[in-house]
Amino acid sequence: MVICLEGDGILGVKIGDIVAVEYIGTLDNGGVFDSSESQGGPLEFKVGGGQVLQGFEDAILGMEIGDKRAIVLEPSQGYGEYSKNLVETIPRSSIPNNEKLTKDTMLLVSLPDGSKMPATIIAINEESVTLDMNHPLAGEALHFEIKVVGIS
Structure with a gap:
């Protein structure tokens, strides 16, 4: 090292x-x-x-x-290593204020256990948003x- x-x-x-x-x-x-x-x-x-x-x-x-x-x-x-398992596409309607979403925007995503994780929007269309939860x-x-x- x-x-x-x-x-x-x-x-x-x-x-x-x-x-x-x-x-x-x-x-x-x-x-x-x-x-x-x-x-x-x-x-x-x-x-x-x-x-x-x-x-x-x-x-x-x-x-x-x-x-x-x-x-x-x-x-x-x-x-850590980049993990494709930390990239997920979700319905656009599941994100509050979704009319203001743009590519490369960072969001704080709530996980099922109540914890929060930062995510970057890497793709967006009228129906869905693809989030990358890997560290930049x-x-x-x-x-x-x-x-x-x-x-x-």
């Missing part, structure tokens, strides 16, 4: 620490899907708190302030360049 490491990382980040990291996330094609700069500054989270992808969290363990690391998370370590980054390898800028 680790491609490149600068810094010794002997003591550094451990479970329970609050860390601040600068990062940029790209896909295999080089396209940026997220960055700390686009989010307004460093990402802060508690290590071991489950607030970020496990592979991202694992990668910063042992890093010290100023250390940089480049990692690649395969789909199984990120948002499902099936993608995620490349991150990470720099630790704070540990407390």
Whole structure:
């Protein structure tokens, strides 16, 4: 998983620490899907708190302030593989305010157990709507360049 490491990382980040990291996330094609700069500054989270992808969290363990690391998370370590089973066509009439639906609109879908899941409209016609409930980054390898800028 680790491609490149600068810094010794002997003591550094451990479970329970609050860390601040600068990062940029790209896909295999080089396209940026997220960055700390686009989010307004460093990402802060508690290590071991489950607030970020496990592979991202694992990668910063042992890093010290100023250390940089480049990692690649395969789909199984990120948002999972793309599943055609999570694509479903439903009657358009079953969606409230269906007159405002357009392709690429994201909806919050209620599941039979009462939980809710985001879904993207990938096709629409007068009778039906096709929803994709995969995460938008499902099936993608995620490349991150990470720099630790704070540990407390």
